[in-house]
């Protein structure tokens with residue numbers, strides 16, 4: 001998209017070229033892979049663009065074939081890539097994913113250390129105009145990649161706050177990318193304190209807060225300043241809490257889980273799109289559950305993200321109970 005108009009939504013992070021094993025088992029045995037794109041932030045950006053929001057994507061790719069592939073894919077998905085730059089010195093990040101056989105979480109191998117996106121920093125967004133933008137979505141990936149992307153993450157949330165955008169934050173824990181558990185916890189909780197809507201999974205919330213149940217975890221983030229917290233509970237659905245409401249929003253049944261990666265990103269797409277459409281937090285959690293369920297039925301990380309027509313069908317078939 002080359003449109004110079006103001007985006008509805010800003011997103012930033014790392015898009016990687018993804019290789020999905022064509023056969024199950026250890027990557028050491030796999031000879032053929034399918035090529036796709038991946039990255040928690042970019043999955044959300046694509047999902048929101050499919051739902052007809054104007055989404056700007058802030059990132060870097062390497063000056064290599066994988067970077068060209070990512071740029072072409074994001075353009076084709078309708079993302080506004082005016083803030084996507086090409087880094088001549090560092091390569092595009094890659095991720096290889098095992099093929100899941102029985103709905104288990106597949107193993108992934110990252111080749112992203114020192115990637116183009118991990119060299120982003122505050123200077124990349126010096127000319128970024130927040131005026132008129134409605135929303136910023138952030139995840140725990142940029143603060144995990146490098147010191148400069150961590151600074152960028154805090155800078156983005158602080159500027160969004162000053163400019164009056166709403167902010168969503170999904171911790172997307174990747175312990176293998178952090179130096180220590182304590183650093184991960186402190187950094188992600190500090191970032192979450194800048195957000196309006198915080199969207200951890202139950203296990204993530206437990207690890208980040210040391211608390212046990214969804215109600216208390218949500219309370220922790222409300223006390224830090226969030227207006228709404230939704231805890232993802234997998235197939236059970238999600239737990240919603242605001243200052244004056246709390247309760248379960250039931251999940252939708254899925255007969256065959258193919259691959260769970262990207263389900264949380266689908267959930268974020270549902271929640272953010274619904275809130276920007278003017279829905280309540282419970283309706284937003286329900287849409288998150290619906291899109292999360294779509295995402296677990298495909299092998300790629302973003303292929304299950306629906307366009308508006310499919311979303312209308314899903315919401316008609318599964319009204320909020």
Ligand SMILES: O=C(O)C(=O)C[C@H](O)[C@H](O)CO
Pocket residue numbers: 037038039040041043095108141172174261262263264265301
């Ligand atoms: O962004 C990452 O770290 C990934 O592993 C790529 C996946 O698309 C992502 O995890 C899905 O949330």
